[in-house]
Amino acid sequence: MASARSFIRAAARPSPLSVHRPGGPNVPLIARPVVQQRMPVRRLHRENSKGTQPADSPIKPDIGSSNPALSFPCLDAVESRSATFSARSSGPEPSYTSGEHETFHSSEPLLLDWGGILPEFDIAWEAWGTLNADRSNAILLHTGLSASSHAHSTVSNPKPGWWEKFIGPDLPLDTSKYFVICTNVIGGCYGSTGPSSKDPANGQRYATRFPILTMEDMVRAQFKLLDHLKIQRLYASVGSSMGGMQSLAAGVLAPDRVGRIASISGCARSHPYSIALRHTQRQVLMVDPNWARGFYYPDDTNTNRVPPHAGMKLAREIATVTYRSGPEWEQRFGRRRADPRRPPALCPDFLIETYLDHAGEKWCLEYDANSLLYISKAMDLFDLGAAHQSMTRERRGENMAHIVEKLAQHKRDADMDDATCSLTLPEIPYEEQPETDQQTLSQSQERPRTSSVPPEDLVKGMADLASTPALVMGVASDILFPAWQQREIADTLRRAGNRSVTHIELGEDKSLFGHDTFLLDLENVGGALKRFLA
Template identity: 55%
Template sequence: MLRLPRLVRSRGLRYSSSIPRFPCVEAHATRESRLTSLASDSIPGPSSGPEPPYARPNPASYTIFHSPNPLPLTYHLSPLPSFDIAYETWGTLSPSKDNVILLHTGLSASSHAASTAANPADGWWEKFIGPGKPLDTNNFFVICTNVLGGCYGSTGPSSTDPSTGSHYATRFPILSIFDMVRAQFRLLDHLGVQKLYASVGSSMGAMQSLAAAWLHPERVGKVVSISGTARSSPSSVAMRFAQRSVLMADPNWNNGFYYDGVPPHTGMKLARQIATITYRSGPEWDARFGRQMRPLPADADPNGPRVPALCPDFLIETYLDHQGEQFCLKYDANSLIYISKAMDLFDMTLPSLQALGLPEAQFDAVDADGRARPHSTSHSKSHPPPTNPPAHLPALAQGLAPLAQTPTLVLGVQSDILFTVEQQREVVNALHMAGNDRVVYYELGGVWGHDTFLLDVMNVGGAIRGFLS
């Protein structure tokens, strides 16, 4: 029988028959055992970096719009009986209410896009909103909402179901991006806003921005789509499916009914770690962390060999651990499941839109043979037709026909692995095929990946400022 040597001198490792300890697992279990709510303690970890701080907003810092009227839903015969939308505003509404920008968020962001008197903490787009900034509050009145299905003031799975008096949990209906936008336009109706100066969004917000102009082309003056898509790709669907899978495998998820117990801490943490990998790029990880190791424990021999551990050893590992831990205590697991599923379902190709049973009026700009009416193959010299268009591109052009007259800015990022530049080019080409000759497209470099829209104020902000002026 092969026997392992008691000591491997070349590596400095000593085999032992004692049961090994895993401090990272023990620390995680200790934190989970303390949880009785989603409130977060201060969590140690490598928090330094360019990311904006992520914070759970104070309910006193946003306004709630309550709609007592039923909201029709894409995938359900029964409407949502009533709903709340949390929102915040910046700037001054003009007397004619024609200077409104509706800002759409990514999957997990709250309505707190920038600091306000009620909440002076930095928002997730702090450097983009304010006097003289890309969304210039000297000129524009900016509105940002927490999306329907969210957990920061808007109605979602964690809200109380008025028919039962308990949390909706997974009794909450499946949502679409279009449902979220319809709820936002209920808010605009309430505020007396007939037409938006612009609909602006990044990531999932870019989907909403396109959907807003599709649902209400007469009410949207301009569209800004940053690092988004008009049709979720199989790769992004796969990434989000993996996140939902690890979350739903957590026993504490309990089929979504965890609100009276411990939340699915482990599943949420792992889901966020997967997501974080897709938000940035390999070159950035290399420049930022390289193969640096975490500091040695205080009781370690600084002159002895460094013994690898099965717990985090590399700084990139401790970073992901920290990001997952921070997020899982601040966001509702069911909201992540529902909103990410809505992103997967998003598809603006004509057959998909027709299959949803959306209003036939939305297809008025399409001929009987399915082609967009206004010069359907128009291309500018700077944007020639694609040489090898994907098979679904004509159907996407037909679906985007209602946007044929809407000036549109599309921004893509070369290092983005979640919403790749191919998806941005696809939106541009489809809009051109639909007859839109007022499309502006920028493709940005850099190493920040998908999160470029949060970090590159000079290039992303400059493009927005120029387009909105």
Template identity: 35%
Template structure:
């Protein structure tokens, strides 16, 4: 069962930094109903790795990645809003990306995919709105990479959303975040199975992807959360040998589980393109009045998209003329808090969406 739908991109679709895509498409899912005025749409962009399946629905009752935020009566209230979540251009869950077939050759693009920019992902979402006949979204919202995308959306398509919610995003990543992503990519590139991007889909660079995901997982959370969650607890029955370097602590077992899930789900070349797009994203200013109101949420324990990034976003939105609210959340869960600290995020997002 799938709730996935598709919107064709204009053909050709010009990429932000050069090159075109032919016959490209964006996968999306929706919840709630578009009202007659067509002014109740919430456009949702995702972080680097999720699909458009943000929440369960009758068409696809499997759990989504934001089930506790998005639904009837929840912060993103599907009784009031028509919510459209998109799979990022360049990703591998239905939208066109490096793992998709290049119609010009009949083979997967792999490294022949043109350069991907965060702006392209924004335009991909914009085209979904157009395909649905929606001129203006009520709100565009996104966490992490999505928090960058919504800013690119406002920059490239001013007026296409009245409100904006950027969660743990950035106008240009700090060198600490760039370094971590560089290392994640290097782990993939260094895996002999990567084969300069020419791996068979059934033989991906598992080792590289595992390392990349584990590093991601470490930096998506916070030391303080893990102190409470894992402490120095051992894996029951784990052998303690002189020369064993196998997982021995519970935290290692947790990383294992995260890595295993990811390796079977995500394409390595797509990961490389999306990761690089995040590094290269840089936005100095926003067009005047590109959105009317904005909410910027950051988490004080986020080491990847620190609150300093959030303050810059808020100041830049404010300068563009948007009535901007900045929330610095003291959540203990770090960058991933939007997935975990549901009470705080529900409160901030729900209050913002209702006040209109």
């Protein structure tokens, strides 16, 4: 150790002379003084397009350093995108749209579960197939968090939809038999009223003045569309992921309007793990300075605002981790690096990292950041338990008295909004309880993984579905909505008296695609759905 330290000290001391051979190895040696010796910079990774650090870079020159500073092309790309937005004079906000669609406009106000009001609203929708004479063959297809109404291509929008292979003649959603309707949920950004829409009270974007939503709010808005189409009863309510939550909510809200239910990779109530994952996505988005408390849309005073694309990118990367599975990624990526001949990088280096980086980069401007916040929070609030439903009905009754006054004012009253719409932090933050030990956990009533008996509160809350045929599907490789959550739905329905429950769980031998199985597995998911509807 001593000799090693001596060597380092000796190497660190500058020599008074340095041998310099100006013309090459065959030219006589010349003694030449050196002011300071510096090791050449190793080009470990590609620097920015000019090959130098930006003028305002916080990185100090590595003069005299033992090693050169790493370059960060992934951060350069983010900064470059921000600079591009800042240079636009017309404003950077993209036009969130999935193409041509139908629009239903409701001039009637919609009272929301947490006291907010939409004085009027739009629902973007598309349909495939033909509505029969007695309007009894309609299927309402509910979407996942970020999907538009464009589930299948249309004449006006030939781009393939997100369930393109599942909709059509003789396909799971057979358009030779059924009239299939898909909407963009309220709170979304693909044509339905959401945070990026303008408040009719003042003509300004809602932004984070938009009220808190629930799954039931979304379904009520969809029912307004069904009323407009004069569809009194659905042949089926079908959905996957968040759509699976909506399909159950539709049956509970109006059991007389829903003939059957298909809930794929969904749940009857959100559980802590999925809530935690969505929380982290919202946090990384909200700490992006460009989010600006939700007011990042260009307006008359500032047409050059930059959307929170960096936060959106990170949020999507976290989400993508939950959408796909470990087994699939093991086969697809393994531990392979993008270029094993190059030194490791702190930017995307492994194939799985480059995949996540691409997924985030591709999506960060395709979806409105505020819509992600509001809709993901609505997923967290979902609970079909009897106690939760009872509290919601009570709150709606109390808030109904405000609706006439609020609409007559035709403006938002800040005090009233605070009293009826806002969610606040608890007065006492969470503290770890010392008595929470293994014995306490073993006695907990909230252990659906190991118990096939669902809580009685949930059984009571779903009692209205006792006579509604139901298909419940789960996937063993799903980490976002684990298969035990679908077993909970099926067990709850059966304990509520439903004798027409079809429960299917796809093991890893059937599907390795995790939560996204419902988008990809036409044979197993599509086949089961087709048999159930028939």
